[in-house]
Every structure is written in structure tokens, then in C-alpha cells.
Amino acid sequence: MSAPWFRPRENGVALLTVLLLVAVMAVIAATALDRLQLSTRLAANAGSITQARAFALAAEQIATARIEDLVAADPAQTTLVGGWMNTERQLPIPGGTAMARVGDGGNCFNLNSLVKEDRTGRLVSAPFALQQFITLMGQIGIDRDAAYVIAASAADWIDSDQAPIPGGAEDGYYRGLETPYTPPNHLMASPSELRAVNGVSPEYWDKLRPWVCALPVAELSPINVNTLLPEQAPLLAMLIPQANLDTRAAAAYLARRPETGWGSLITFWGDPVLKDLKPRDEATTQTKLKTEWFTLDAMISLGNSEVRERALIDARQAPVRVLWRDWGEDA
Structure with a gap:
């Protein structure tokens, strides 16, 4: 009698092998399909983000044109007439929504004013700006000791030398941290740099963020008294650090401003x-009586993508121009 082609045990092993191969092939196919779907979604999202950024750049063009009209309408002063400031404008775009808002970019504390150029072109600390910054921080609820450290350290962050001013911090301090780094010793490109400065905790940054800016000049903030809002009274108090101006009185004074501005x-x-x-x-x-710097905040929603942009616009001379833009959640 001839032997069988296979024994029952071998038949079971062969069946198990086939089932394992089928299972492995199914997993591979599912993984490949999932990666294909992911790649498709990523490609679609990338396309949406690219298109959304293009719409944001278009919003820039509209904003700069309107700012040029605003400046040309009254070269002597910029007022709130027309309701242009901080008003959200909806811009029609296909397949999504776009929002743009223009603000006064000089009504803030310019972090780069903490230094000034000496005769040799080196950046050195500016005492009056330090006093203003400390005063502003006191107005928004940061105690004086912490404010002094933050102001001095921010000046050291920008100035050209390696010698810390009293209360400040230079390379030696930052190199000794668990994750060491060094100050750039030049003007800040973004106010967010302040988060890396000695003494600036997340709590303090949250308080400071609405009040600070980083204009690309080592000059005191050009505060436009015609657009300064009553809720920005701490900035008015900041201008006179030795006076301890009451913010309620300052806010009331700003609220009494003539509709067409102070005039002089x-x-x-x-x-x-x-x-x-x-x-x-x-x-x-x-x-000042006129605005020299403007901000643009834009948000573009397109499909499943959302793009936020914040731009700084220089209006000191015609034509106005965008100096920088930030993208992302903090824009």
C-alpha cells in the first residue's frame, strides 16, 4: 500500500502556515493603505495650508493699501475716525473664511528701547526706558523686585557687552542653566524672545505679552495719544515713571479725548x-499724533486647515511695507 501524500499533522502545519501568510499580507496591506491615506491627507493639508497662506498674503496687500489711504487722508495725525482700529474685517475667499484686523503697532513698550547706541555704535542700556518698563510692569501687577530683574536682564540680553548691569544677567548666568544658551546681544526680532530672559516666568510672560513689542529700532515706543485706548492707561502712566500716575485718572483722561484727536x-x-x-x-x-507702525492679525480657515498670521507694517514713509510676519498659534 503506497504512503499518503501527507500526514494529518503536516496538513495542519501547512494550513497554519497559509493562515499566517494571509494574516501577514492583510496587516501589510492595511498598513500600506493607512499610510497611503495619511499621505493623501498630508498632501491635501499641505495644499490647503499653502493656499491659506496665499490668502493671508493677499490680506496683507489689502491692509497695506488701506493703511496708505489712512495715512494719506491726514498726514498730520492718525485718529480713530472711521473705526479702522482693531475692527475685524471679513474677507471673501472661495471655500473658507478669512478675517483681518489692523491695530496700532506703536502703542506698546518697545523692548528694543532698553538699549541705545553710543558714539561707537555699540548698544548700551538706556536708563529712562528701564524706568518706563519697571513702571509698566508695576501697573500690570508684577512686583517691583521681579520687575527690576526682568528689565535689567532684558537690557543685558540686547546690549553689546558681557558685563551684567545690577540685577541683570549675561552669558555666565545662561551658560550655567541645565539647558545652557547665550543671549544674542542684538535687537530682539520678536517680543517672544522675552520668554528666554532671566526672571520671566510663564506667569509673567502671560501678563507682559499684550503690552510689549519689538520694533526694529532702539528707540522709545512712539505712543500715539490719538489712538491710545482708555484700557491702555498703563502705557500712559509708563511715560511718567516718577509720577506714579493713577491709571483710573489716566483712563478717564483718555476717554475724554476729542473724537477728532487732540490736534496738538x-x-x-x-x-x-x-x-x-x-x-x-x-x-x-x-x-506722537500719528501712527508710525501698524500690526495686522489675519486668520484664514480653509477646509480642515487654519493659518494665523501677525505682521508688522512700517508706515514711517511711503510706500508702507511689511517688515516681518509670524505664522502659527502665537501669531
């Missing part, structure tokens, strides 16, 4: 609310 800085500073406080010359020349 003499009128603004001549009111007894401020005149009796004896503001320094640096403060009176720091204030």
Missing part, C-alpha cells in the same frame, strides 16, 4: 492731569 501735543500735555506731573522731555517727544 501741547494740548495733550497741557491738561492739568498731566502738566502738574512735570513729564520729562524724553516722554513728551516720545508721544
